[in-house]
Amino acid sequence: xxxxxxxxxxxxxxxxxxxxxxxxxxxxxxxxxxxxxxxxxxxxxxxxxxxxxxxxxxxxxxxxxxxxxxxxxxxxxxxxxxxxxxxxxxxxxxxxxxxxxxxxxxxxxxxxxxxxxxxxxxxxxxxxxxxxxxxxxxxxxxxxxxxxxxxxxxxxxxxxxxxxxxxxxxxxxxxxxxxxxxxxxxxxxxxxxxxxxxxxxxxxxxxxxx
Numbered sequence: 001x002x003x004x005x006x007x008x009x010x011x012x013x014x015x016x017x018x019x020x021x022x023x024x025x026x027x028x029x030x031x032x033x034x035x036x037x038x039x040x041x042x043x044x045x046x047x048x049x050x051x052x053x054x055x056x057x058x059x060x061x062x063x064x065x066x067x068x069x070x071x072x073x074x075x076x077x078x079x080x081x082x083x084x085x086x087x088x089x090x091x092x093x094x095x096x097x098x099x100x101x102x103x104x105x106x107x108x109x110x111x112x113x114x115x116x117x118x119x120x121x122x123x124x125x126x127x128x129x130x131x132x133x134x135x136x137x138x139x140x141x142x143x144x145x146x147x148x149x150x151x152x153x154x155x156x157x158x159x160x161x162x163x164x165x166x167x168x169x170x171x172x173x174x175x176x177x178x179x180x181x182x183x184x185x186x187x188x189x190x191x192x193x194x195x196x197x198x199x200x201x202x203x204x205x206x207x208x209x210x
Contacts, residue, residue: 019151026099028112030106038114075190082146082186086179091151092157102147138191146182
């Protein structure tokens, strides 16, 4: 039963290529605007952020991490975002908000990467590689797929509104299954953020301190 529903929903995803296109445009637009914003900060804000970054790097090696709390916060934040996308996908009016959330996530990531890579001598690039990329290797694709799935199911509900004979249950089961898989990936990204990323940051800080 689950395999059948999953096949049906995957077929609806393939047919819903406009949803992939919308999600891709929203994410890339967020990344682009975030990077543009980071490179066009006024001088005072740039100095403040640079000072904060230097202070963070100087203290990163000695920071004590509450690992259980870090795991809880990272996983909770990731699952909360996926949960919002999931609930919005169950409505016929959630598509614009889903795209806005995807844009905001892209903007945040683009701004962070843009600002870090502005730092000279490769220091920012090293920090970007160690502090931002590890968890986002898992999290960003998971968020993208959740948004595409939510947009596709929301579109299915809109079509169902105009054609009451269109079946919804198979798509709903497939939607639930895909969101469950995405949630597991997002939780794994939280573990990476809590266990792997801090160690990489400490290693990067030690390199930069030499």
